[in-house]
Amino acid sequence: MTNANILFSMYIIIKNETLKKLRWLFLLLAAAIPLFFLPGLFADMKLYNLVRKNMIDSSVTFTYTGNRQIKCYNDNPDNPESMSYVFLPSCADLTRLGVEAEAERVAFVSDRETITVEGGEYRVCDFEAGIPYRMHVYNASGKEIGSRDVTFLQSSGLPVMYVSTRTGSMEKLDADKTYKEKAFAEFLSAQGDLLWADDLKSISGRGNQTFTYEKKSYQLNLKAPADFMGMGESDTWILLCNVYDPAYIRNKLTYEMALQAEMPGSPESTYIDVYFNGCYAGMYQLCEKVEIGENRLEIADLEMQNRALNGQKLDYADTFVLDDQKGKGTRLAHNPEDITGGYLIEHDYGEKFDEVTSGFITDTGEHFALKNPGHASEAEILYIRGRMQEIEDAIMAEDGRNQTTGKYYTEYIDLQSWADKYLVEEITRNNGGGSTSSYFYKPQDSLDTKVYGGPVWDYDKGYGNASGYNKNTCDLAFLTLHADYTSWFYYLYQHEDFIEMVKKEYREKFSDYLTEMSESKADEYLAQIEASAILDQARFGHVYRTLDENLNIPFSADNYKRHAEAVKEFIRERKAFLDQVWLDNAPLCMVHFKDADGNGNRCIAVISGECIERLPVEEQDGMEFVGWKIEGTEEFLTTQTPVAQEITVYATFK
DSSP states (O other): OOHHHHHHHHHHHHHHHHHHHHHHHHHHHHHHGGGGGHHHHHHHHHHHHHHHTTOGGGGEEEEETTTEEEOOBOSOTTSTTSEEEEEEOTTSOGGGEEEEESSSEEEEEOSSOEEEEEBTOEEEEOOOTTSEEEEEEEOTTSOEEEEEEEEEEEOOSOOEEEEEETTSOOHHHHHOTTOEEEEEEEEEOTTOOEEEEEEEEEEEEEOSGGGGSSSOEEEEEEEEEEOSTTSOOEEEEEEEOOTTOTTSOHHHHHHHHHHHTTOTTOOOEEEEEEEETTEEEEEEEEEEOSOBSTTSBOSOOHHHHHHHHHOSOGGGSOEEEOTTSSEEEEOOSOOOSOOSSOEEEEEOOTTTGGGOSSEEEOTTOOEEEEEESSSOOHHHHHHHHHHHHHHHHHHHSTTSBOTTTOOBGGGTBOHHHHHHHHHHHHHHTOTTTTTSSEEEEEOOTTTOOSBEEOOOOOOTTOTTOSOGGGGOSSSBOTTOOSTTOOSHHHHHTTSHHHHHHHHHHIIIIIHHHHHHIIIIIHHHHHHHHHHHHHHHHHHHTTTOOOSOTTOOOOOOTTTHHHHHHHHHHHHHHHHHHHHHHHTSOOOEEEEEEEOTTSOOOEEEEEETTBOOSSOOOOOBTTBOEEEEEETTSSOEEOTTOOBOSOEEEEEEEO
């Protein structure tokens, strides 16, 4: 290679290397320039992501009542035109609401004024409740990156409970009702005075169908007993969501009715506003739990005795099933000396029986869960099952006498309490009456040998909040309407002494009170909750439902009163009918409803010569229900058929 060629090659190499260096220098400069703008870029990206993720409501935090914080809430953030809310308890001062912006600047614009909060600034502002503000969010350059309508809503006159869970989230609690989590809770008066504060042993979800809804019920287990609003000390309390009751008053009315009738163990309750981890959780009914204990159902506590004798960790003990499959419980090495009492018994759906640890089934297929003792020994199961079987046999006997023992049914049960229990279920036309959440209890024989009816629980599906024939006001159903009904009260109603006790209790305890319920009590509760009901409907109106297909009242922030009027109207109609039956002794005619094979014990009674308002509709796979054929005829029972005598009808299909 010549010298010239060598020199040319060296020139090319140097040129290429220079270009490479220049190229890398350019890339380094291009990458370095944005570093001068990173703080503003990251700030804008943070805000951009808030808007992109429909989280503009999180760009500002409000502070009230002792530095408690809350964010805006929006149940439809994907819609930029949807309304956001700031839900405030009655103790918050809306004229001195602290505001802290996470954005560079947030402006609240109303017809009255514009309130501006700069990024990083904490400002005390004066807002007005019930009017929409347009919340505008700006970046560092002053460019608007999002906006939303915001309305401030405030409760009035209700105490408030704040619950802060250990994880700061309700996700696990709302996914699994068996999951328990530690928490801290505070209870404040409507004026903001701290009435109680303490760690919770646990909070957990509760309920069956209601637990499937966004608004749920919860159980609070306290570390030490506390007395809320004069209801008596206890370490267990229920936050009742009333999600099936858009009027909010069905359970409250019934519990108060039971209390005035002096039914033992009837739960006291009060309305409160609840916040979980700083987020508004709705208006709840803070209730005593149906349980054995001081200030509750004061009888012997067999569960506590079982734990004292066998150790506290009974949840992990072996379980057993009786050979005849009609009872189950926990294998215990030791039994209390007296196992004749301390039983809290719940009649429940057959399908729910699999979920309970202890329970039994009678010969007719009635399923009972033992709430106490929750971990019952074999001896305890055999004892209480045997006693309830004796009751069943006596009740169902034509002469009311147990054919084996010779005892009359009133020697087994407290007649007055069973009549009161029947009255509460029949008056309210409770959809699950006699089938679920239906309680009985038995003290020790040394105090009382009889089984008592009650306490009462769960009436959000009563007072016409039902479908079809379940909402009739002008008939008796003897607690047989539900698919998993009990037949006990139908057979009880065949005994004259039970009927006479029902009439006596209705006349002395219930009739006048029903008038009070419809004319003043319902309105009294509505006045208490009016402001909170508006908040709750704004937050949860989309999840409330009624079982009455004919009650087509839209759920909105102010229509709960219309639902309440429907409750009051039901009470008035129900009382007018029951007065005829139990005060004026109007004659009744029974209609027995059987399936196509002649099985079933569903029964509806109307005043002689009257028609049944609505009839049951039967279902059978692959078949079309035609109607109810009257026994011994080719005629069908309709809602226009006067019933002048006792008849039996059969479900007919094609």
